[in-house]
Amino acid sequence: MKIAVIGTGYVGLVTGTCFSESGNHVTCVDINEKKIQQLESGIIPIYEPGLEEMVKRNIKARRLFFTSNYEESIPDAKCIFIAVGTPQGSDGSANLESLWKVANVLAPHLSEEAIVVIKSTVPVGTNRKLAELLESLTGRVVDVASNPEFLKEGTAIDDFSKPDRVVVGVSRPEVSATLHELYQPFLRTENPFLSMELESAEMTKYVANCMLATKISFINEMANLCERVGADINQVRRGIGHDQRIGFSFLFPGVGYGGSCFPKDVSALISVAQHQNMEPTILNAVDRVNVAQKKVLFKKISDYFKGDLEGKTVALWGLAFKPKTDDIREAPSLVLIDELLQAGVKLKVHDPVAMENVKAHYGDKLSYFDHHYDTLEGADALAIVTEWNEFRHADFDYVLHRLSTPVIFDGRNLYDPQKMKQKGIDYFGIGLSSVK
Structure with a gap:
């Protein structure tokens, strides 16, 4: 099947690549020319385990293509997936500006058989509004479907390839049948394909x-x-x-x-x-x-030092909002960093993959280290925010040797409080009783 995916962010790139992996002819469309050039060269703008290898494999097999040209990608596509950002607006609602821009550019190039599928997370009623807009722009009824994604950053390839379920919202059973055919290779273990009304699919996400x-x-x-x-x-x-x-x-x-x-x-x-x-x-x-909750770790650190944080140095392990991703959007680490900086604390930070994103945000306000142990030298405390596997089995003798003060503030409860006490480490986790 010929497919177009509009938007090469996290959802769009994973969606397009996985569909190409199952034998479809997929063209990913993005207005960012620089990003398109990078993708054509196999350079992936996001960190997702396994994605880079899959992109390169399908480019080589001539199943996966990238372009900024709607004219060459949309007319032959049976299904057009819209996967643009819907960021939070100032009032908390979803900002759909990108979606409506895409609809206006898309409309002149749609074939009569095309199905436009919203993959982005959108408020209830958006799919019907899109159908009305496309009808007004084309002068005919255009099939619109909702297909919310349930991808977890760090395991997105597996989540797409082996879904718990696939949810689609449709107005006609024929649209459901086409999407069922498209997803069939990913449903061989009998996980359900759930077809429902447009509004129900939007709400499900x-x-x-x-x-x-x-x-x-x-x-x-x-x-x-x-x-x-x-x-x-x-x-x-x-x-x-x-x-x-x-x-x-x-x-x-x-x-x-x-x-x-x-x-x-x-x-x-x-x-x-x-x-x-x-x-x-x-x-x-x-x-x-x-x-x-994002302020809890700072309070523990402040209480331990009796509010005297000016001039202290804290080593910080983990910056991404979760392991196996470089995403720092709404990350708890940013709240902790902001509060510590405001209190006059010097920060030495490490994350396996999110360092560049944090550096772009904070610049030289922080000291960055390629190995987590290197953050410890002369630090007055260690704080852990993201539960990367490489932090789980630390050499505590080495940690003690490098830290100026034997204290760990663990925002993910990685360690055994009893063992920490035996090592002579003051240990503060989340929701843990004091070790007697």
Whole structure:
């Protein structure tokens, strides 16, 4: 099948590449000429395990192409996937400016059989508005479908190739049948293809992300309560996780969620509810808890040094909002960095892949190190924000030797508090009881 994917950001590039991997002829379209030139040369602008190799393989096989020209990519395409950004607006709602620009440029080149598929996360009603706009621009009915993505940064290739489910919103069963055919190679283990109304598909994406965000904020709030009553959140988590109604996923306490999806989608659904004259009490609480949780690690550091942080040096491990990505959007590390800098702290930072993005944001305000151990020399404390695997089995004798003060503030509970005490390290995690 001939496919066009408009937008070569995270979602668009993964989508186009995976469709080409299953034998389709895919053209990825982007107005950024420099990015197109890089992609044609096999240079990937984002970090995603396995993606670079897959892009190069499909370019070589002449199944994957990149262009900024709508005229040469759209007329022959059976399915056109729109995967442009829908960033959070000033009022919390999704900004659809890029989507409407694409629609206007796209319309003159659509074939009569074309299906326009919105892959971007958009508010309820957007697909029907797009269908109305395309009809007004072309003078005929254009099939529009919703196909929300459920990709996790760091595992996106597997998530696309082996999906839990594929969700599509359609207005005609024939559109559903075409999309089912396209996705069939990824559904060989009988995972469901769920076809529903446009509005239901749009809501599914928001509700899924908001549910996961709710679990994170809930366990973080319970972790903070555990500290106050002398309980251990790790033990509590095991106690509740074996209840099949609850499970273990997304019940790891930490310093809050970040990234391009959860914060934006929670705010967007809050905005949708408020526009319907409904106050989303739970979602408001989820957001408030997350904002507060990102400040927890700074408070622990400040309390330990009795508020005297001026001139202190802190080593910081982990900058990306989660492991296996270079994405720092809404990352908890940025909140911690901002507060520490404001308090007069010098920061020595490391992340396996997100350093350049952080450097572009902070410049010479921070000291950057290629190896996490090199951040420790002369540091008054170590703070851990992102749970990269290489941090999990640290050489604590070496850590102690390099740190000026034997203290670790662990925002991801990577280490055993009892072992830390035995090593002579003051250890502060999230929701952990004091080691007697």
